[in-house]
Amino acid sequence: xxxxxxxxxxxxxxxxxxxxxxxxxxxxxxxxxxxxxxxxxxxxxxxxxxxxxxxxxxxxxxxxxxxxxxxxxxxxxxxxxxxxxxxxxxxxxxxxxxxxxxxxxxxxxxxxxxxx
Amino acid sequence: xxxxxxxxxxxxxxxxxxxxxxxxxxxxxxxxxxxxxxxxxxxxxxxxxxxxxxxxxxxxxxxxxxxxxxxxxxxxxxxxxxxxxxxxxxxxxxxxxxxxxxxxxxxxxxx
Numbered sequence: 628x629x630x631x632x633x634x635x636x637x638x639x640x641x642x643x644x645x646x647x648x649x650x651x652x653x654x655x656x657x658x659x660x661x662x663x664x665x666x667x668x669x670x671x672x673x674x675x676x677x678x679x680x681x682x683x684x685x686x687x688x689x690x691x692x693x694x695x696x697x698x699x700x701x702x703x704x705x706x707x708x709x710x711x712x713x714x715x716x717x718x719x720x721x722x723x724x725x726x727x728x729x730x731x732x733x734x735x736x737x738x739x740x741x742x743x
Numbered sequence: 744x745x746x747x748x749x750x751x752x753x754x755x756x757x758x759x760x761x762x763x764x765x766x767x768x769x770x771x772x773x774x775x776x777x778x779x780x781x782x783x784x785x786x787x788x789x790x791x792x793x794x795x796x797x798x799x800x801x802x803x804x805x806x807x808x809x810x811x812x813x814x815x816x817x818x819x820x821x822x823x824x825x826x827x828x829x830x831x832x833x834x835x836x837x838x839x840x841x842x843x844x845x846x847x848x849x850x851x852x853x854x
Contacts, residue, residue: 660841669846670787670830683841718786731777731789731832732842 633719633735640742645707648738650719651700660720660732661694661704670718676702709742716740746770747845749831755851760821764848766814766831775834776807778816780827781847787830790816821852 632651640646652659660675674684679696687694691710696702706713716739720732749766756762768776776793791798793805793814804817814831831845 662844670844672841672843675841731779731792732787734786734788736786 631719631721631733631735633717633738635738636736637739638741640709640740642710642742643708644742645705646709646713646740646742648704648717648719648740650702650704650735652702652719652721653723653733654700656721656723656733657699658722659696659702660722661702662718662720664716664718664737665714673704673717706740709740711742714741745845746835746843747831747833749845749848751846751848753849753851755853756821757853758821758823760852761817761819762821762850763818764816764829764831764850766816766845768812768814768831768833768843770833770835771809771812773812773833773835775842776805776814777832777842778803778805778814779830779832779844781830782827787844790829818850821850823852823854826850826852 631653634649657678661673662670663673664670672686674687674694675682676696692706694704716737718734718737720734722732747768754762778790779787780790781787791800791805793807795807797806802819806815828847828849830847832842834842
């Protein structure tokens with residue numbers, strides 16, 4: 628299995644531009660999570676999906692952020708317009724469904740976003 | 744108050760030392776507990792789950808104290824390769840499948 632695949636690995640963009648981050652979860656995993664990591668705030672949950680349906684988006688910072696999961700093998704996180712404070716590493720993670728929450732996640736390698 | 748609190752460190756220890764990290768969580772309804780390891784500029788990776796009775800995986804021992812809402816990780820015979828940030832992770836309860844991560848404790852094992 629190729630694991631969770633994220634693209635791009637690095638993104639540098641100018642303030643005001645639209646940024647789209649992509650994620651392909653592990654095949655068969657029913658949950659997909661988007662996290663953001665900064666030095667100041669650590670890993671923060673932005674949104675998660677179960678069977679392609681958004682379950683909890685309370686961590687999405689503001690309307691500039693949106694996420695979609697059109698099918699079981701693909702998700703996007705979009706920032707429009709981007710701001711310098713959005714600079715962070717964005718991780719996607721997936722896990723399989725079971726009756727409990729005892730499985731850990733598998734993370735992708737992350738997208739390092741720099742907004743200048 | 745943060746939901747999961749850890750001492751950020753760094754912990755600087757010599758090779759072969761035993762080191763322990765602690766973590767507290769605020770939600771008494773939390774159900775699942777984990778330790779993740781994150782190397783510099785890499786993604787977090789699951790190190791081990793933490794069970795109520797305590798559990799061991801080689802040189803690593805994890806303990807959970809539900810009454811005190813406290814989790815620990817003990818590393819024996821530290822190796823240079825153990826140098827990383829260790830994240831305490833909690834699932835906060837039924838209906839919520841997302842994990843909450845502590846900010847991590849940095850470990851540096853020195854030769």
